[in-house]
Every structure is written in structure tokens, then in C-alpha cells.
Amino acid sequence: MRFALSEDQTLLQDSLSRTLADLSPLERVRRFADENQAAAPDIWAGLSELGLPGLLVPEEYGGLGLGLVEAALAAEALGRVVAPTPFLGSAVLAPLALMLAGTDEQKSRWLPKLASGEAIAGVAISEPIAGARENAGVAAANGRVTGTALFALDTAGADLLIVADRTGGLHLTQLAHSAEPMPSIDATRPLCQLTFSDTPAEPLASNQALERLRDAAWVMLAADTLGAAQSMLDKAVAYAKERKQFGRTIGSFQAVKHLCAEMAAELEPARALVWYAAYAFDKAPDEAPLMAAHAKAHLSEIGRFVARTSTEVHGGIGMTDLLGLHYWFKRIGQNRQLLGGPERVRETAARLQGLIA
Amino acid sequence: MDLTLTPELTAFRDEVRAFLAAHADQHEGGAPKDPKAWQKLLIDNGYAARTIPKAYGGYGAEPDILKSRIIAEAFIEANAPRGMAGQGISMLVPTLLEVGSEEQKTRWIGPTLRGEIIWCQGYSEPGAGSDLANLQTKAVEDGDDFLISGSKIWTSTAMQAQMIFCLVRTEPKAAKHEGISYILFPMSTPGIEVRPLKSMTGQAEFNEVFFTDVRVPKANVVGGRGRGWFVANTTLKHERGMLGDPNATEARLKSLIELMRRETVDGQRIIDNPIFRDRLMQLQARVLSMKFNGLRTMTDDTAGLARMVVKLQGCELNHQVAALAIDALGELGILYHDGPHLRAKGNWQRNYMFDLGLIIGGGTAQIQKNIISERGLGMPREPKVVEA
Numbered sequence: 001m002r003f004a005l006s007e008d009q010t011l012l013q014d015s016l017s018r019t020l021a022d023l024s025p026l027e028r029v030r031r032f033a034d035e036n037q038a039a040a041p042d043i044w045a046g047l048s049e050l051g052l053p054g055l056l057v058p059e060e061y062g063g064l065g066l067g068l069v070e071a072a073l074a075a076e077a078l079g080r081v082v083a084p085t086p087f088l089g090s091a092v093l094a095p096l097a098l099m100l101a102g103t104d105e106q107k108s109r110w111l112p113k114l115a116s117g118e119a120i121a122g123v124a125i126s127e128p129i130a131g132a133r134e135n136a137g138v139a140a141a142n143g144r145v146t147g148t149a150l151f152a153l154d155t156a157g158a159d160l161l162i163v164a165d166r167t168g169g170l171h172l173t174q175l176a177h178s179a180e181p182m183p184s185i186d187a188t189r190p191l192c193q194l195t196f197s198d199t200p201a202e203p204l205a206s207n208q209a210l211e212r213l214r215d216a217a218w219v220m221l222a223a224d225t226l227g228a229a230q231s232m233l234d235k236a237v238a239y240a241k242e243r244k245q246f247g248r249t250i251g252s253f254q255a256v257k258h259l260c261a262e263m264a265a266e267l268e269p270a271r272a273l274v275w276y277a278a279y280a281f282d283k284a285p286d287e288a289p290l291m292a293a294h295a296k297a298h299l300s301e302i303g304r305f306v307a308r309t310s311t312e313v314h315g316g317i318g319m320t321d322l323l324g325l326h327y328w329f330k331r332i333g334q335n336r337q338l339l340g341g342p343e344r345v346r347e348t349a350a351r352l353q354g355l356i357a
Numbered sequence: 358m359d360l361t362l363t364p365e366l367t368a369f370r371d372e373v374r375a376f377l378a379a380h381a382d383q384h385e386g387g388a389p390k391d392p393k394a395w396q397k398l399l400i401d402n403g404y405a406a407r408t409i410p411k412a413y414g415g416y417g418a419e420p421d422i423l424k425s426r427i428i429a430e431a432f433i434e435a436n437a438p439r440g441m442a443g444q445g446i447s448m449l450v451p452t453l454l455e456v457g458s459e460e461q462k463t464r465w466i467g468p469t470l471r472g473e474i475i476w477c478q479g480y481s482e483p484g485a486g487s488d489l490a491n492l493q494t495k496a497v498e499d500g501d502d503f504l505i506s507g508s509k510i511w512t513s514t515a516m517q518a519q520m521i522f523c524l525v526r527t528e529p530k531a532a533k534h535e536g537i538s539y540i541l542f543p544m545s546t547p548g549i550e551v552r553p554l555k556s557m558t559g560q561a562e563f564n565e566v567f568f569t570d571v572r573v574p575k576a577n578v579v580g581g582r583g584r585g586w587f588v589a590n591t592t593l594k595h596e597r598g599m600l601g602d603p604n605a606t607e608a609r610l611k612s613l614i615e616l617m618r619r620e621t622v623d624g625q626r627i628i629d630n631p632i633f634r635d636r637l638m639q640l641q642a643r644v645l646s647m648k649f650n651g652l653r654t655m656t657d658d659t660a661g662l663a664r665m666v667v668k669l670q671g672c673e674l675n676h677q678v679a680a681l682a683i684d685a686l687g688e689l690g691i692l693y694h695d696g697p698h699l700r701a702k703g704n705w706q707r708n709y710m711f712d713l714g715l716i717i718g719g720g721t722a723q724i725q726k727n728i729i730s731e732r733g734l735g736m737p738r739e740p741k742v743v744e745a
Contacts, residue, residue: 001366001423002359003649004657009358069358237734252737254727260734261726265666272649272663273642279358291645298642346638347631355614355637357629 003272005073012070016077019050024083026324032084033187033327038156040084044117053091054115058099061111068216072223072278079227079335082327084188086120088220089154089162093213094121097162097170100212101204106172110160122155124194125164129214130340137166138196140203145171145196151338152192155179161194163201168210173201186334188327212281215288218296218345219277221335225303226267226274228328228335232310233263235325239314250313259309266302273298293349297342303332360652362427370427376402377435389438393472396441404428405440406470409450414467422655429604443514445469445476448592449522452539455591456580465520465541477544479509479523479566480589487724489524490534490586494568496525498575503527503540505548505571511718515551515564518544522592528583537585542573558710559694593720600719601671603644603651609678609708610644613637616700617685627685636681643674662733669725672716679709 005013023046032040047053055071057063064070071092078087095114098107113119127137127149138147149163155176163171176194184191237260240251250256277295280288307329311318318325336342350356362370380398389395399405400416407425409415418424432439440446450469453462468474485492494507505525515521521544528536544551548571553561580588617628617637627633647670654664682705683690692699693706716722730736 001362002656003652004659005358237736241736248740249737251730252739254723254739257730257734257736258723258726260736261669261729264662264729264733265669265726268663268666269643269646269650269670272653273646275358275653276645276649279360283360294638294642294645297638298646301639343635346635346642349638349641350634355618355628355634357626 003275005275009070009073012066013073013077015050016047016052016074017080019046020077020081020083023047024081024085026327029082029084029188029327030324036187037084038181038190039086039120041157043083044085044120047085047087048117051115052087053117054095055091056099057095057111057115061107061115063095063111063115067282068219068278069275069282071216072219072274075220075223076227076230076274079224079229079331080231082188082228082231082331086122086154086156086158088189088217088224089123089158090114090119090121092216092220093123093125093153094160094162096213096216097123097204097209098172101170101206101209102172103205106202106204110172113159119159120154120157122152122158122161122192122194123163123213124149124152124155124161125170125210125213125217126151126339127166128164128168128210129217130338130344132166138163138171140165140169140171140201143200143202144198145173145201146198147196149194149196151182152179152194153189155192155194156190162204163194163196164210164213170204170209170213171201172204173199175199184334186327186330188331189334211289214339215281215292217339218292219274219281221338222274222277222292222295222299225299225332225335226271228331229263229267229299229303229306232306232325232328232332233260233267235328236260236263236310236313243315256313259313263306263309266305270299270302290349290352293345293352296340297345297349300336300342300345304336307332362423366423366427369424370431373404373428373431374435376404377431377437381435381437384438387436387438392441395438396470396472399440400470404432406446406450409454409466409470413454413462414470426652426655433604433608441470441472443475444478444522445474445520448478449476449541452522452588452592453579456584456588458579461541461579474520475514475518476520476522477512477515477518477564477566478592479512479521481511482508483510487721489589490537492524492526492537494523494525495529496527496538496540496573498527499572501576502572502574505540505542505568505573507568509566509568510554510563512551512564512566513562515544515566516553516561520544521566522579524585524589527578527585531583534586535583537589538582539579539585539588540573541577541579542571546571546573548572556710556714558707560707562711562714600715601647601667601669603647603667603671606644606671606674606678607648609675610641612701613640613678613682613685616682620686620689620700622687633681633685636684640674640678640681643670644678647671647674662729665729665733666725668719669722669729672712673722676709676712676716679705679712683709 023043051064054063055066059065136148136150138145138149161173177197178195180193182191182193240256243250274295277291280291317323403416406415407418408420411417450466482492496503496505522541524537526536527538548569550567552565554563555561620627650663654660693703
């Protein structure tokens with residue numbers, strides 16, 4: 001037994017971090033956000049060279065055939081640099097949906113293209129997971145879908161869409177009647193409102209698949225927050241070691257260094273929870289839903305604490321657009337609400353253990 | 358990440374479970390019927406004093422953290438009491454193994470392990486708490502002996518203890534950290550007075566100990582004269598690991614969940630109240646984090662920071678679990694001492710109060726944060742105050 005990353009996993013983490021430092025520096029993220037770009041094909045192309053889009057896709061379909069632990073490490077690395085990529089939809093949720101519920105023909109048609117990065121997949125599963133707002137939701141009948149899906153992920157330039165209907169059934173479609181941007185706090189991951197009007201859609205086979213998608217998405221959002229929060233802690237520590245007031249570096253004041261210690265003390269055990277949740281998804285399916293729920297809810301709480309505390313350690317400069325710390329703050333804020341805020345997710349955690357009558 | 362057990366470890370787990378099943382009649386309600394006999398049985402089978410060499414009265418196994426964990430889990434599962442864990446066994450024995458002389462190891466470790474000698478720890482003083490190295494209890498040379506005078510505080514089990522391991526200042530002219538020695542002596546030595554120190558729990562978990570010209574042979578120093586600070590730090594490391602033990606927290610959370618499923622208000626179970634349920638789930642996520650963090654610290658070389666946060670986070674979490682239990686009990690939660698309505702013998706309230714002592718003791722939360730930020734995050738130390 002070993003609760004630690006393997007050599008291969010550490011290598012993956014290192015090569016991703018190095019590549020992302022070049023592909024997605026703060027200036028690139030800022031340009032993406034300021035120009036309201038919907039997609040950053042340059043970044044995705046660079047990551048495709050490493051095989052990132054095909055991380056979870058089986059080797060027979062041209063992917064790397066790795067598991068959710070590796071995907072969590074990737075999500076963490078992306079969160080660290082707040083990279084604008086369609087990783088969650090295109091590399092995690094859509095391939096999983098196809099692998100769990102697709103026919104051989106659907107898999108052959110889409111998995112190789114997704115794995116190479118040639119095709120992008122958007123995912124609209126918010127309503128059956130986070131609950132429907134403003135009567136949104138999609139109804140399906142006779143190979144067609146109708147209705148509205150809010151908070152759709154990674155739809156920009158998407159070649160296919162995975163859509164969940166109100167009852168949790170999954171559908172594969174290639175176009176929506178309309179796609180309206182939903183501007184959010186986090187400009188690094190654009191969201192969309194999709195409208196379907198008697199739109200042709202192929203049903204995917206199993207209803208259970210949505211639960212697995214939910215678990216995977218929760219672990220990915222938790223891992224993304226882990227990376228973003230780690231980055232915010234690192235930045236706070238670096239700033240506190242540099243900034244001088246009263247003739248000393250502010251990091252020598254206990255009032256400041258204790259804030260940093262509190263962030264580290266919250267984050268470090270949370271890392272083990274994220275790793276375990278990802279591991280359970282791959283190897284211990286009975287435990288996976290509960291662990292995914294706890295990882296999502298807990299990292300939402302820890303993330304919020306680190307985001308505000310790191311900003312505070314930076315003082316006034318932490319609030320400025322110039323410093324750019326806010327991209328991390330907002331990324332963490334978006335992860336918290338996406339696909340269910342912590343209160344809702346914890347209700348699921350309780351239900352999964354039979355703690356709700 | 359590979360959390361599967363090898364066939365060897367699976368067989369080992371079966372062996373531990375079989376042992377526990379065969380001896381289930383020797384304990385009741387989580388406590389052994391005959392503590393010394395139970396301790397001997399555990400040592401003989403390798404479930405206590407496991408890695409301590411046979412020559413010193415241990416079982417003599419190679420250190421194996423996974424086997425240790427399997428033993429810990431099997432004991433929790435069977436609600437079986439672990440081996441004795443007083444300050445002698447948890448702190449003195451590892452220290453002697455690391456820095457004791459051959460004579461000291463042979464003389465003290467065996468009887469300590471068997472529960473024949475109870476020890477207390479003489480570290481803190483009224484003027485030396487977080488700043489432990491400021492301790493003033495002095496040991497003055499007198500021939501082959503020291504004459505020890507001064508006082509200690511927060512000394513657990515001083516009333517029962519036959520022996521004390523104690524920090525005293527033997528080199529008054531040396532620098533603060535270099536004038537201290539770690540010394541052992543009997544509590545029956547003339548000149549020692551113990552006064553119980555009643556705490557907010559209503560019990561005297563701690564004592565004050567006063568020394569007046571207590572005569573102790575110089576040969577009783579462990580690890581060399583003037584080396585006491587460094588010797589003590591090896592012990593503190595063991596203490597901090599013990600204080601944040603995630604297995605204990607997990608067991609406590611289990612009791613809390615049972616409590617919330619069982620207790621009712623106006624006929625509604627506490628667990629069916631969404632506010633309490635939400636608080637429970639928040640704590641459960643924390644308990645799981647600390648559990649996996651614990652697994653990681655055992656097998657991951659990159660887990661330095663993960664190890665450093667255990668005392669701070671674990672003690673706080675224990676306190677929070679007790680706090681939720683009290684809140685969940687509502688007005689019943691304030692009952693204490695005895696009475697027909699009292700739950701769990703008042704343990705939730707007692708733990709809630711006593712845990713505060715554990716947050717403070719063994720290096721306060723603030724000292725832990727200094728350690729995390731300075732050693733873990735590489736932040737600068739507080740500048741020394743220059744005396745005018």
C-alpha cells in the first residue's frame with residue numbers, strides 16, 4: 001500500500017506544469033479574459049501534444065487510458081495557472097459519458113477525435129445535478145431534445161454536446177438551436193445557455209452514467225480549486241517574504257505568517273482528500289460518490305478561505321486588476337457554485353450514507 | 358497511489374483479527390479487565406511495544422507502518438483497548454531508545470512497558486510555557502549528585518507516578534538552550550511535593566510539582582549534560598504525533614453520528630435537522646481529510662508539511678466534534694457530573710473542555726503556526742527583542 005503519487009504520476013504533473021507555464025502565463029489568461037475570448041485553441045493545441053485531451057480515453061481509441069487520479073493531477077495543474085481550457089467537458093465528462101453509455105459506433109466515431117484534440121465536446125448537465133433554475137431543463141422524446149440548459153461547459157467551438165435531460169438521461173447532439181454566453185465572475189471558463197427546439201439527439205444508453213459524471217465533475221472541480229488555492233497560498237507567502245513595512249518583511253509578523261500557516265494547514269490535508277476521492281472513483285466505486293461529494297464541498301470551503309485570506313495578505317494590491325490575483329479568486333468562486341454549492345452537495349453526502357430519513 | 362493490501366498484509370490482518378476474536382473476553386467496554394495481563398498479552402503477540410527490541414522487553418519487530426496501521430484499525434473495529442500509553446511508554450521509551458545509555462535502556466524500558474513504572478513529565482514551569490527553554494528549575498552540583506530546586510506545572514499523573522523525566526538547568530552559565538539536562542529520578546525522593554491542579558473539567562488532570570534540594574545522582578542524566586533541550590525535542594515530536602491521532606478523531610465522529618441518529622427533539626431525530634446534518638457533514642469531510650492525510654504521512658516522502666499540520670488540525674477537530682455533540686444535545690448538552698438525563702457520562706462536555714488543554718499543551722496552536730510558517734513555508738522568524 002502506498003498513499004503517494006507514483007513516479008509516472010509525478011512525471012505527468014511536472015511535464016504539465018512546465019508546459020502550462022509556457023502556454024498559459026498570466027498575460028495569456030489576461031488577454032483571454034479582457035477580450036472575452038470563448039476559447040484558447042493555442043493552449044489546447046499545446047496540451048494536445050502532451051495527450052491531455054485523451055488522458056481518460058482508452059488506448060484502443062487513441063488515448064492514454066489513464067484514470068481519474070491522473071485527471072485530478074491535470075485539473076490541479078490547470079487550476080494552478082487558471083488556464084482557459086475545455087478540459088472538464090472535452091477531456092473528462094464527454095469521454096466518460098461515451099465510455100459509460102455510448103455504443104461501440106458512438107465511441108469509434110467520437111473518442112479518437114476527442115483524444116487527439118481535433119474535436120471539442122461541450123457538456124450541459126447542470127439541471128439534474130445542481131437543480132433547475134428558472135424552469136430550465138431539457139425534455140427528450142423520440143430522438144429529439146427540447147428545452148433550455150443553463151451553465152453548459154466548454155461549448156465554444158464544440159463539435160458535439162453531451163446533454164442531460166430532466167430525468168438524468170444523457171443525449172449526444174451536434175448542435176443546439178442557440179447558444180447564449182452567460183457572463184460569470186470567472187472569465188477563464190466561459191459558460192453558456194443552450195436552447196434546444198426539437199433538436200435531433202442520440203440517446204446514450206444508461207441512466208447510471210450521470211451519477212458517475214457527477215462524481216468525476218465534483219472531483220475535477222475540487223482538484224481545480226486545490227491547484228488554484230495552492231497557487232494563492234504560494235503567492236501570499238512569496239509576497240509576505242518580500243513586502244516590507246515598519247522596517248521588516250511583513251512575513252515576520254505573526255499576524256501575517258499565521259494566516260499563511262492556517263492556509264497551509266487547511267490545504268495540505270485537503271490534498272489527501274482529493275487524491276483519495278479520485279482514487280476511489282477508479283478503484284473503490286462503492287466509496288466514490290461519498291468521497292467525491294466531500295471533496296467538492298470541502299474544497300469549496302477551504303478554497304473560499306484561502307482565496308480571501310491570500311488576497312488579504314497581499315493588502316490593497318491584492319484587490320487590483322494589475323496584480324491579477326483576482327483570476328484565482330474568481331476561479332475558486334466559480335468552482336464552488338458550479339454543479340452544486342457545498343450545502344447542496346453535503347445533502348447528497350448525507351443521503352449517500354442513509355442519514356436522511 | 359495503490360491502496361490495496363498485499364497478500365502478506367491481508368494475512369497479517371486476518372491474524373490480528375483472529376487474535377482479537379480469541380481474546381474478546383479479556384476486555385469490557387473498551388477497557389481491559391486486568392490491565393497488566395492485557396499489556397503482557399499484547400507485547401507477547403506484537404500488538405504493543407512492537408518495534409522495541411526484545412532485549413529491552415519489547416516484541417522486537419522491524420518497524421512497519423502499514424502493519425502498525427492494520428493493528429490500529431483492527432483494534433478500533435473490535436473495540437479492543439490498545440496497549441498502555443502513558444507518558445513513560447509514549448515519550449520516555451522512544452527517547453531512551455534514541456539517546457539513552459545501555460544501562461538506562463536495560464533498567465527502565467522493560468518495567469515501563471509492562472506497566473510496573475508510571476512516569477510523569479517535568480517540562481513546563483510557571484515561567485516557561487511556550488518558551489520552554491526559559492526553564493529555571495536548577496540543578497546544583499554536589500559531589501556525584503545534583504541538588505534540584507524549583508517547580509513544574511501541568512504535570513499529568515504526578516500523583517500516581519513512581520518516576521519523573523525532568524528538564525533542569527545544570528549549566529547556569531551556558532546559553533538558554535545549552536544549559537538544560539534531561540534527568541530521571543524517583544518521585545519518592547525527599548524534597549518533592551505534588552499538588553493537584555484542578556482544571557475547568559472539575560478534575561485534577563494536572564499537578565504542580567515543587568522541588569527543594571532534591572538529591573539526584575549525575576548518572577541519571579539522559580543524553581549528556583547540557584543536551585536536554587535536544588533530547589526533549591525528540592520526545593515532543595512523539596507527543597505531537599499522538600495528540601493529533603486521526604484514528605481517535607474518527608472513533609469520536611462515529612460516536613457523534615450514533616448520538617445524532619439516536620437522540621430526538623419533539624420526536625424528530627437530530628440527524629433529520631438539516632442544520633445539524635450540514636454541520637456533521639462539514640466535520641466528516643475534515644475527519645476524512647485528516648485520515649487520508651495520516652495515510653499519506655506514513656508512505657509519502659513529500660509529506661513534510663502534511664506531517665507538520667497534524668497537531669494543529671487534529672486537536673481543533675476533536676474540539677469541534679465535541680462542540681457539535683453538545684449543540685446537538687441542546688439543553689441536555691449542559692448536563693454534567695451525574696443524573697438520570699446525563700448522556701455518555703458527561704464525556705462530551707468533559708472532552709470539549711479538556712480538548713482546549715490539548716490545543717494549548719504540547720506546543721500551542723500559535724506555536725504550531727510558527728512551526729508551519731517558518732519550517733514549512735520558509736517564512737522569516739519573529740525578530741528577537743533587543744534588551745535595552
